[in-house]
Amino acid sequence: MRLSQMLLPTLRETPAEAEVVSHKLLLRAGMIRKLAAGLYTWLPLGLRVLRKVEAIVRQEMDRAGAQEVLMPAIQPAELWHESGRWEKYGAELLRLQDRHQRAFCFGPTHEEVITDLARMELHSYRQLPANFYQIQTKFRDEIRPRFGLMRAREFLMKDAYSFHLNEASLMETYQVMYDTYTRIFTRLGLQFRAVRADTGSIGGSASHEFHVLADSGEDVIAFCPDSGYAANLDLAESLAPGERPAPTRNMGEVYTPGVRTISAVTICLLVPSSRTVKTLLVEGTDGGVVALVLRGDHDLNETKAARLTEVASPLTFASPERVREFTGADPGSVGPVGLQCPVFCDRAAAAIADFVCGANRDNFHLTGVNWGRDLPEPRVVDLRSVVAGDLSPDGKGKLALCRGIEVGHIFQLGTKYSAALKAEVVGEDGRPVTMEMGCYGIGVSRIVAAAIEQNNDERGIIWPVAIAPFQVALIPINMHRSIRLTEAAVRLYDELRGVGIEVLFDDRALRPGVMFTDAELVGIPYRVVMSDRGLDAGTVEYRTRRDTQSRDVPLDGIVALLREAIQNACS
RNA sequence: CGGGGUAUAGCGCAGUCUGGUAGCGCACUUGCUUUGGGAGCAAGGUGUCGGGGGUUCGAAUCCCUCUACCCCGACCA
Structure with a gap:
């Protein structure tokens, strides 16, 4: 082209x-x-x-x-009614009517x-x-x-x-x-x-x-x-860590004014976040709420939570008002002890002893809390997102x-x-x-x-050869001022096309810098620069999009070189 | 849909607070010079200031309203 x-x-x-x-x-x-x-x-x-x-x-x-x-592309509503998805698919389904008011969607x-x-x-x-x-x-x-x-x-x-x-x-x-x-x-x-x-x-x-x-x-x-x-x-899947240690401390309530986040708890009570527990309330299917308990240093995986039948779908966090209604406390002071709703606990949070959690009373936390002693054994499920370094679910190494x-x-x-x-x-x-x-x-x-996204640099796109819009950018310098160069460039252009190579022939009467910049921006994998100077020496300049330097190659060898490079890149 | 923001020349932006009739860079057109990494000089064209309504002698600027677009959350190839 x-x-x-x-x-x-x-x-x-x-x-x-x-x-x-x-x-x-x-x-x-x-x-x-x-x-x-x-x-x-x-x-x-x-x-x-x-x-x-x-x-x-x-x-x-x-x-x-x-x-x-x-x-x-346009599909009749009847089919979607049959599958039940006309109602279920929601607003993402673009619905249309024809002139007879019959319902369709754009698939x-x-x-x-x-x-x-x-x-x-x-x-x-x-x-x-x-x-x-x-x-x-x-x-x-x-x-x-x-x-x-x-x-x-x-x-x-x-x-x-x-x-x-x-x-x-x-x-x-x-x-x-x-x-x-x-x-x-x-x-x-x-x-x-x-x-x-x-x-x-x-x-x-x-x-x-x-x-x-x-x-x-x-x-x-x-x-x-x-x-x-x-x-x-x-x-x-996040695997359960080892056995839960035995309790060593008694449960106690501590005054923690203004402490509403895990990081504040760790600072206030000098405990690692892995010894704390956070309790999230979400709407349940029965009109009540469901408590989800995670270790303080872990994040809820909403997809996993949404899979619980007791959890309303879509997953909805309880409003602060609802939280107060069910716990009597601010969302920052909620804990699993004494909760009157279903409690699901992540595997990791279920495996710690002597932990810290909210007291369900504003500005108070509980310390030395233990499952099975201070509160019932929870229903243990996988609720958190895995983090780097977790054991692989197949037990054969660590996750990244x-x-x-x-x-x-x-x-x-x-x-x-x-x-x-x-x-x-x-x-x-x-x-x-x-x-x-x-x-x-x-x-x-x-x-x-x-x-x-995967292949670019500060100069522009770097196409994989297999999907590049053109394989080769042919850039003759100041061609419009040299009949000899024009002829040589056209000859090479035709020759390359003749062997099935896709060439972008920059025949615009522009300064070299503009042509180079454009070729790099659009990401053509191979670049061949021709000039009068090169013709004198019988060479062209060759470089790939990822190279920082070009090299002179004989004009009569460039076609074979490009063919080989392209073939290697696509095999 | 909730929260935040933007809308001025083809593109990127200033001007809006404090109202006085629109500007900068790039791009574009013409000419001369230049010619190996986004050239220089000269001349030139370019705007419903997102739409509608209002306030005012006067609105890009103030007020109301609508729309479009972007960013943050839930969806998915």
């Missing part, structure tokens, strides 16, 4: 709206422009990257035996449509297993779209749905998809990690998320470098934490949708069988942003 023929509106300054680096660079590199909150236009350069990601995803899905389909996902297709078209177990996918625009009316492409409302997603006669077949395809995702993210040139994930509201048994590792990621991943265990923080961007998610759905929509086939024995389903998503447009 000749740069003079391309819309590439690079920006020297960062638009004020951008917060995260991928958003800033996508705007500055002239790849996207915002139309409205969470809605972006893909400009030519950005679209090339999106298409490359798409192509790799498509190739690998095809290789895995999945069949591509394309379903409507945020396609379980209903694909299951409808499956019940219409799949009749016999002989047609199973089957795996269908599409690459399509979704819309989720996010409460707060942000971070540019990272959390847009409209986004491009690859979603796949598999259908099976039984669970064994589902597990088999699930594993194939797991392996396929691993291939995809490897080919994309991204550092990633597959982690066990919460199945959440979608239901089903097993689930894995694929995260691109980046410090700016919104998700926290717990992993064990020794055993390979990796899980979303919401799923990573890192941050990631969720770019893929695979689920075993089971029969949730097939049962609701009555998607059945006739089995071998002639009886109807409700199909088992799996579903497998990849955030295609999010990958573009995630790749930038």
Whole structure:
């Protein structure tokens, strides 16, 4: 592509709206422009990257035996009523009416449509297993779209749905998809990690998320470098520490004026926070409240808490008024002793003796408190988020934490949708069988942003070669003043294109500095600089985006050199 | 939806407190010079000051209202 023929509106300054680096660079590199909150236009350069990601995803899905389909973006409300999600999905579902006032939605996902297709078209177990996918625009009316492409409302997603006669077949395809995702993210040139994930509201048994590792990621991943265990923080189990020591002290009440936080308690009473306990009250399902007890140095994991049937969903903290109603004290002075509501205690908090807690009386704390003696043995559950250094749940080492961007998610759905929509086939024995389903998503447009989050420097984007919009930036210096150089540059441009290399030919009559800066900002992996000086010596300058120095290479060897470099980078 | 903030030229911003008819940098246009890391000089164009209403002789500036966008919390690819 000749740069003079391309819309590439690079920006020297960062638009004020951008917060995260991928958003800033996508705007500055002239790849996207915002139309409205969470809605972006893909400009030519950005679209090339999106298409490359798409192509790799498509190739690998095809290789895995999945069949591509394309379903409507707009879906009739009836299907969503059938699955029960018209009511459940909430405000994120963009609802529409046509001219006859019939209800539709803009699909945020396609379980209903694909299951409808499956019940219409799949009749016999002989047609199973089957795996269908599409690459399509979704819309989720996010409460707060942000971070540019990272959390847009409209986004491009690859979603796949598999259908099976039984669970064994589902597990088999699930594993194939797991392996396929691993291939995809490897080919994309991204550092990633597959982690066990919460199945959440979608239901089903097993689930894995694929995260691109980046410090700016919104998700926290717990992993064990020794055993390979990796899980979303919401799923990573915190193991019980050892046996609880025997009580050595008697319980006593102390006056602690103005002490309302754990850190204040540790200072006031000179105890480590690991010997204190905090008690959080949340709304319960029965109209009362539920107490959640954690060690002072630990944090509540809200996802884990929300899994308790006694806890109202969504998880809601009791208001200060409610806290006073049930405990007679300020939220800062609540403790588990004498509480007249269900008490759930985290494993770690249940394993300490002689601890400090609120006295359920303003400005008083209790010391030397012991479970089973001063208050009933609590119901012990896993409530806290793991922290770095915790034992791995598989018992084979210690956990570390890192941050990631969720770019893929695979689920075993089971029969949730097939049962609701009555998607059945006739089995071998002639009886109807409700199909088992799996579903497998990849955030295609999010990958573009995630790749930038992971690969950038102060000069701009550094694309992995596999998804770079162009592989080579060809920059002739002062070409417009040298016919000889123009001819040589065009010759090399044609030659590179002839061997299938994607070249961005900067034929603009600009100063070299501008061309260099643009090529680096948009992140082209390889740069070839040509000049009259170089022609005299029969050389061009070559350097990769990550290099700080270029080197002269013979003009007649540059094509082979680039071919090899690109091939190595993509294999 | 709750909390915080912003809206002035294509982009980044000043001007708003204290009302007097809009400015800076970059970008853009033309010319000359320059030409290996975002050139210099000269000339030039650019605005419903987010919308509506009000106060005032006069509003970017004060008041009311609406809207859009951004940031912090719950959702998710």
